[in-house]
Amino acid sequence: MRLLETQRLKKYFGDTHAVDEVDFSVTQGEVLALIGANGAGKTTLVNVVSGLLPPDGGKIHFQGIDVTHQSIHQRIEAGIARSFQLVNLFDQLTCLDNIALPIFSREKKTRRLMALADKDRAVREEAMEVLQQFGLAPKAAMVAGGLAQGERKLLDVAVAYALRPRLLFLDEPTSGVSTREKAPIMDIITSIVRSGKITAVVIEHDMDVVFTYSDRIVVMHEGKILADGSPDEIRRNEQVTTTLLGTTVAP
């Protein structure tokens, strides 16, 4: 089943065709890797689909419904969530509150002015559980601004995950951390995504990570989709290896 589908989606920045009439689709239940060189249009595609940027043309359907002109808020309610490449957290709030907020929001409790947030045991427990899953439980009371980079990347994903989305976009979840830290982070994220039966689109540069963790790979190049297939197909695709992979992967 197609969860998300874009038709001739366009986003131009002046003469740069960041997303150039892209037909992109995500199937229910898969972990899809979106790869491509810097400037290929991956993040722009996610920005348009998640509602951060308005498209210059084309359509976006989510679960069969046209969401092209919906607000960010409506798309979140429909079940689209995202994390950010450059970590976007609530730095002065504790890790627990960073997770509690999306839960309150999901349950429409952020409208409550006259109730103490800390007294909502159900939300606190769920937030603790999410932190536990991401291995961040010991940091619950710490302000997010005080975390190490690897922990910040995880918390960024956890904030999006706490919305319990149907479709989760992860924009370079392991960028800016050391090579040694990448695998553990991806292990945590993929196991949570798979056990939660969440469909995920992961933007990633590290080819080892991509081939290890994804079901399907979509390759973007200069605003267009260059190739689309299973990790094996992409590995064998000569056009991809010459334009993109180069020497990053041993044959």
Place this chain on the structure above:
Amino acid sequence: MTRNLRYLIPIALLLVILPYALPPYQTILFSYGLIFAIAALGFNLLLGYTGLLSFGHSAYFGVGAYAPAFLVKYFGAGSMELFLLAGIFFTAVVSAVFGFICVRYTRIFFAILALALSQVLWSLALKLFWLTNGTDGLRVPTPTLLGGLASDVLGSAETKLDFLSHRYYYYVLAVFFLCVAVMWVIVNSPFGKALQAIRDNETRAEFVGVQVRRYRWIAFLVSGVFTGLAGSLWVVLNGLVTPDILYWTFSGEIVFLTVLGGFRTFAGPILGAVVFNFLKAYAVGFTVYWQFLLGAVLVVIVLSMPTGILGTANTIWLRLRRAA
């Protein structure tokens, strides 16, 4: 919470016995301080918790002050509760409209727009003489408290000074306690967390489903109402309202006392309001160049304590504990 109570109960007790410990003039100064503290609490919901610096909060304080004055002028009303209800109602209307305009912008644009709107009200109060008496202002006589239930044992022998330094002090104190409690709940509510999230990271707040503009608007409304309520309490204490209270320099004072106390803490603005008020009163009494003196003191305080009085006190306390 239980830890906080250890500080709160002694402070509350001190405030309760204050009129018996201090001369009337000092008690009245304290009333002014508590009233400005309510305004600062409202103002800080925007600055400290939502990350919006309003340079126009004199507007809501002023509307809150003029509302009882109009009640007296046109209806001859003399009930304090009616004054407060009118103050709340009119500031809610004005801050809903002004807020709707202002929250479309952030940072300096928000600050300047809020300032400009407050100046519109100031010029109206100045020019619409038939309504406001211009710079002559409007008088507000002593009202009945709680529909006459809280009348004085002195009866008709009670002077204005007795009233202000005793019965009215307790009335202000009760409203102050209530405002502190309500604001404390608001900033610790899920709504309050959403505001702090907006302050920290607007984009991410939007992406966890917080409708940033709407929440800012509600925060603006709540902030305006608190400040307006303070205005209504103030006008009875002052006995007179003139357009001065709508002028932008008064907005500046609200900003100043909040920063002075420390806008990163809940109690900072309260402390700042009381301290600023005493500072100002004594500077005026000390020298005709009081503005110069006040300015100099404030510059020194801000330079040496950028996190405000309470923020600095916190830092010192933490350092002492670590050393011990």
